[in-house]
Amino acid sequence: MSTIVIVLALLLTCAIAFYGYRAYRRRSIPASIKRLPLLQPLPRKLSPSEREAIEHYFQLNKHLQYSSPLASPPSPFSDSLALTPQSENIYAVTHAITRYGLATDAPHKWRYFLDSTEVHLPPLWEQYIAEDNHVELIKTAGIPLVISLNGHSLLDYMSAAPSTAGPPPVVPNSSMREQETEQVELLNIRKETPEEYALNRPTGIYEAALLSVALLLLFVSLLAPVLTVPWLIAVAGALIGWGGWRLFRRPSEGARRDVHCLRGTPKRWGLFGESDQNRISAISLGIIDLSYPPHWLPFIGHDMGKKTDVDIYVNRQVVRQGRYLSLHDEMRHFPVQRFGKNLVLLCGSALVLCLLLVYVPLSLPLTLSTAWLKGAQDIQAVDVNMLAGAQLRIGDTLRAQGSGMCYVNTAMAPDARDPFIPFDCSSIYWNNAEPLPLPESDTVDKAVALLNSVNAQLHPELNNDPKINPGLATAIQKSGMILLDDFADIVLKTQDLCHDDSACTRLKTALINLANAKDWPSLVKRARSGALKGVNVLLRPVSAETLQNLVATATSSFFTSETREATNALNSPSPGGFLIQSDEGKLLVDHPLPVSSLYDYTGLAQWNELQRLSAMLLHTPFRAQGVITSLSVDANGTRHISLHSEPDAITVWRYLGTSVLLFLVIIIAAANAVLLVRRLGKNRHRAQDIQRYYESCFNPNLPTVSLKSLS
Template sequence: MLSNDDVSVLTILLLIIFIALAGVGLALWIIRHRKKNNASLENHLPFVHNSTRKLSTEETLAINEYLELLEKQHKEVDQSSNTSIKSSLTPYSDNVYSFQSAIITLNSPDNTNVQRYYIDGIEVYLEAEWIEYLSDINQVDVVKTQTIPLVVELNGHKLTEFVLSKRPHQFVDSQPAQTESQENDDNVELIRLRKETTAEYNLKPKKKLYESLIISASYAIFFFSLVSSAELLPWFVILGGLLLGFGIWRMLRPDPKKTQYNIHCLRGVPKRWGLFGESDNGQLTNISVGTIDLIYPPHWQPYVGYDLDHKTNIDIYLNRYVVKQGKFLSLHNESVNFPLHHWGKNLVLALSSLLVVTLIISFIPLKLPLELTKAWLHGSSNINVTSPEQLKRAKIKVGDHLTVRGMGMCSIPTIYRSDIDYPFMPFDCTEMYWGVTNLPSLPPSEVIDNGIALLNTMNYQLNPMNNQAVKNNPELARTAERAGMTLVPDFSDIVLKTENLCKDPGDCRRLKNSLMILSNEKDWDDLVAKSQVHATKDTDVFLRPVAADTLRSQVNSIVSSFFYSQTHQAAQALYIKPKGGFYIRNDDDEKQMVDNSEIQELTHPTIPLDTLYDNTAIKQWFELQRLSNKLLDTQFSTSGIVLEVTPIENGTTKISLHSESNIISFWRYLGASLLFVIMLASLLYNLLLLIIRMRKNAHRISKIQDYYDRCFAKSLRLKVQQS
């Protein structure tokens, strides 16, 4: 399991990366969405920001008739002319743009007798008879066509009125009374206008990727909640839940803004000749009804020939895309009998689920969460024990809530971790041995005894008013006091105690040199030998205050170094793994198993320090003695969720407890396993749907063509039988 610091840094990095990637992805999606929506609408027109309205059905019919008239005139007058207007509108031609602007008139470079008209540098088509109505600033209404915009109203003159005025002479009236007298192969009859059906609408790409991205973001936020700090965890859970609910609601709700386009239901004779040579990209694009080029679905290619040169019902969009023709060809029937399966959202959800599963496996050990979840589902027990015998009989298992009280031994770590503050160093009371044998004890130290002896004799003899100096030579002591000097009454004792402490020839060199200078000796061994036979006992040694302070400082420094070394060695010597019993470990490195009253006593009220090694070197030794006597057999208590019950060496059973027995702990363990299972199920489910839907779509066209083959073959057999 990662440490808290590592998890915090990792969480922040992952959060920053996730927010950055999400922001970039959202920005790209918005740019692409706007570009896609505006590409057909704007077509780089500078006036599209002006007020707009929708075309009425009457205006749509009039514009179509007008465009047909232009094509016929173009065909009759000059086959080589380059008139740009085609007899068709686009799906976005129902927008009428109203504005005021000047209209510039220029001669065509190909034909000086042809006038071209421009608004803000964009060429538009203007009815030639309206030239006399032009002024400096004109109120115009413009619609888009497949090529250049068309002016449908100029300074109050409307195209609908113009078409109506020309209709008796140029256009075919669609009334039933006139249809029979004027009918010929080139006429197209508009039967009615209708909205596309839901089945036809479902053939368009579904806009559900936005919802699936929201759900994917909630998946990632739930993962971040598992590795975040306790302060951020509830906010991550709330945010993830809100996003998940919002995404599912958006995914399942019907589209409130479903745009169903108008469909023109025509009746005419489709012919394979086409009116526009530039659109001849294949036999499907080379079919026209009247003056309208038709665009067919590619998989209709083998069947459109059945209706050629016969009067046929044809349903088309404004962009001339055919949705129904004749008796059998119908996108509505295809959508009902062979539905198109949209798999984009399944791909996004499968990829996001795979990402979260990978993150969980990489950063969260799953064995423990899965075991705890399994234990909680089967039911856990609350166990309270006060003796090792009760704990043995309890037969605890992972997931149980255990409470322990008794007398035990605080653990002594073999290696101290730098990221943990041990209040009772070298003891770690977040880990406890209970009911064990072979308890360690603090060993005696001869070095400590020799160091204390040297320190005591030095402090005693360097006292200018010590009783021994006055008793041995009162007159000399008073003379030294008047001179401001210190008389050392038993210099040989200092030498001998230094030798007892510093037995190695390389130890205490500075102190030995100082003592040899004070005694006028050149060899340390000779000085020790003379001190052993009391040759220097009657020798009076006088020390100036500076020399006495220097000697005292040297002795304190040397004794402290020995005390530090012996304290560390004794602390390490305490580490002996006991036999039998239980080793109880708390996974919270800051929660001590010792009661608060015991902690106050252990920290010693007279010493305002918290750790052993904050004391001076000499006090450390005595604190270690006091702590070892107390913590090798102390009152303790702990409780938590059992995470592990395993036997270790020396016949000891290890029990790991988790102290966070609250909702945060519940989410970290139960949530990790649940999120892993849910993400795995989401991955498999969406991956399965993705494969199934892609497979069905791959065979969809062949099934549709098989259906049409049977329909047209049956129709042909019926015609043969009837004939």
């Protein structure tokens, strides 16, 4: 898992670095050397003769001034058309050339455009403009310079003097609009408002994707090796800073485009404009073809043929017209509801939330983080009274040392592998009560007495029994037979242990057969009356082994049941006190672990092991140290304290980071879910609300529409 996390982190880091470098390169390229629109990607190089012709053209036209009514204030021609290192490339394009002009006192009031890109055309070449023009251009410090037009090159221009040339003749098939008699007044040039800028700004999906990647990197840092954590956090922080700044920044003065405020009479020509072939009818302001937002088309007829103020971008896109039509007012009262970034952030935060729930345990980090924020203390206790007087809170560090009783687990499973079963020394009862006594049982004593009696008779020691003649005992041993010299004792001790009629059925049947008795009650009666005194029973070795196995099997069930009952009796500590437990299952005692589990023993050995463990663990020294993760009180008044090992500095920061990241993704997911629903609802009605607003403005007979109610 750690290897996968490292590989994923490295891949994400490389991808972010690559795309960040590309974005930086794109932003760092000056405007003068950016690739021009419509140009071929593979330019040819400028020849020395062409460079000489261009420089000669500059010398001939030093006196010209370049100014654009739709761009910036006048600037010297030499500064605008100076050669740069990027002028070595010549770009070729075939496209229509459009000519624009406004009322101005500048000597050269005509401006030429390839689509929305303004170019400088030598004055004498205007007569060569056709509908489709083969143009070659180079980049300069200002606007691109046309060095070739429809086969005419600046190499041929060297012998001409543009200052003495007369006005060029009008070419019928030229793709230019002649200046009209109706003049257009330029009122001023302003920057677009923040609302107008917001209408065309990016949707924020790219920045939202960066923030989602940053959240994913923060999640990976919770599972990654320690050495990679600072790098992952640094990259995630940089992405959050950059993406957040791009998402919420206000537009700078340089980022906002120029808006030209004009005054003139819009007219509908009924013709297609040169650069916009998708309009039903062309509307012009003087010689400027206007481009309107589609939803304005039903209302622009109100200003046709009237003196009107019109605000436009350089690309002729209308921003405001007349008294009511205004993109600024639309954005202020009916903002564009861009929900793409909310959808991306919602999906990204939901993904990180699911990964946290699946791969990271959250209960402990949340518990400890909350406690640490409230303030934690260090508590030490060497007796119960000190611990009882302390104000315990979750998140405090507890160090307790004393003597207590290991917790007794009554749910003993036969397949359990805990060496301390039934004792669980990861939990300790600590109180001032007297320790519980060792387990005792009369039934176990009776079972031990029966086992000892049978074993003593089946495996006697020679010359040790005064009731048997030594010579007879030697003869019996040589014959291979086994003598039961006190058969009545076996019967009576069996009855004492198995007084229930349903117990020890097989053992009772075997003893009945050996005594040749009618039934068990009659055999017991004979044994109690002394009728079996002096009766000796001879057994073959196989029969003796069978009898021994029957006795062992019968007593084993009593040992098991008595062990369980004794365990239940041990699980009755005195009321009050404390139950200190490790939530990680760590032992709180220093005793060496037994090699075998309690259930690895059978019969009497199991009972003996229980007594040995009880003598060791009912009152044993312990040492508990850790952070309190849980506090509770049971019905007996015993306070339960759960401890977790004290985390190191790295673990503490992981816990805090997990909690912060969890709350962060929950807040981001919830906020973007709400915004997504709201913006989808508003966006569904935005077009209708704008139409109703404009209808109420242009039709006074209709009831006035409240902007507040529409928004």
